Amino acid sequence: MLTEKELGERLKNVRKMRNISQFRMADMMGTEQSFIAKLEKGASYPKVSTLYRYAECVGLTLSDILAESPPAKKGMLSPEEIGENIKKWSALRGMSIKGLAEKAGLSRSSILNLREGRCISYMPTYQYIAEALGVTVGTLLGETGGAE
Template identity: 30%
Template sequence: MPPRQFDGSRVRAVRRGRNLSQQQLGDMVGVSGPAVARWENGQDFPKGEKLPAIAKALHQPLDDLFPHDGPPDLQLLRCDAGLSHAQAAEIINASRAPLGNAESGRRRLSDAYVKPLAKAYGVSEDELLAAQDRSFGVRVPSRAEQASGPRTIEEKINYLLRYGYVGQEAPSDEQIARAVNEHAGAATVTAGDIVALRTGATADASDVVRAGLAHALQVEVALFQDDAELSPEARQLLEAFRFIGSIHRGQILGLAARGNSTGLSVEMMAKINDLVGELKHKLPDVPGGE
């Protein structure tokens, strides 16, 4: 069943109201008349990527004819762009596996796929990454929560996975669990335990697991030792991850800081990140970029 709600009887009523036969509607969306009949009778469902074409053919807003609950995940973004798995895979010059793994919450997209997919789906890169978080069962924090920095283990893991692997593939749940166990010298967690921590199903972890997470995600142990307000140093580190990611994706073309031997403050980097988020649609394409 498609990620949007599909009511065959409603499609039938709208089709008849526009004086279209099942065959005519099928011709407009690239299927047979009998296929439309099966949709309307509840015997089958159209593929999710067909829904935009159906709504267009029936002169109906997509969200009105086929509503959905909550913000989109990766599957919904692809389907709303009218793209099949094969078509989206062709855009990133890859097999269907990376898309299927990301949409099902098994392995995150390679950083190189983010920009072309965001462009193909008609969304910003941040919107695509937020949709990916939802595909992995991660609650996307509000702007206020983002401004204060990640505090819980869930928020910290997802922040590091999202921003800490510029130009390289983030580790999977299995790889993180393996690294935690290697650091601990014992089988302390499973991939399922990492999923529970990453999605917030488990809110706490032992000191051994926290130290292992820091080792697995290549940060200082102190970052995982306290869920309270982050220290200025920890916030600066996390903002730096976002900042570097913005540069890597071509959202910031260059930056000169004069007369500052200690580098940009966390407040300044936070402001720059917010500005990038607001203005990136207006930035020109980077020459030679992906």
């Protein structure tokens, strides 16, 4: 089992690999930046519900976070890599930014920002995009290789 400090370090590394600031992570989790800092320092072992939410925000599973060995690279694509997947699947489906936005029920600026790797979003956003593109969310986030 991971110690508090090891878990905190893992959480910090995963967040940084996704290019998410502590402030952005706090916003995504609906908490304060100071709470994220405490988690990442390993001050105490967090509640499972907190770890689940953290994992969800970075596109991993709770199992990935708690595994004895660090999560595989496949589960931790950068925002730029996710954007490339969105571009690839949009091109394969012949779907414009406008078309994808309409089908996913999102704004064009949201799609554009995600395609360009300028931000990371909540898991439901990726689910809407994946559904609109006819792929699994795992495919979009780099966990598997094909369409549904």
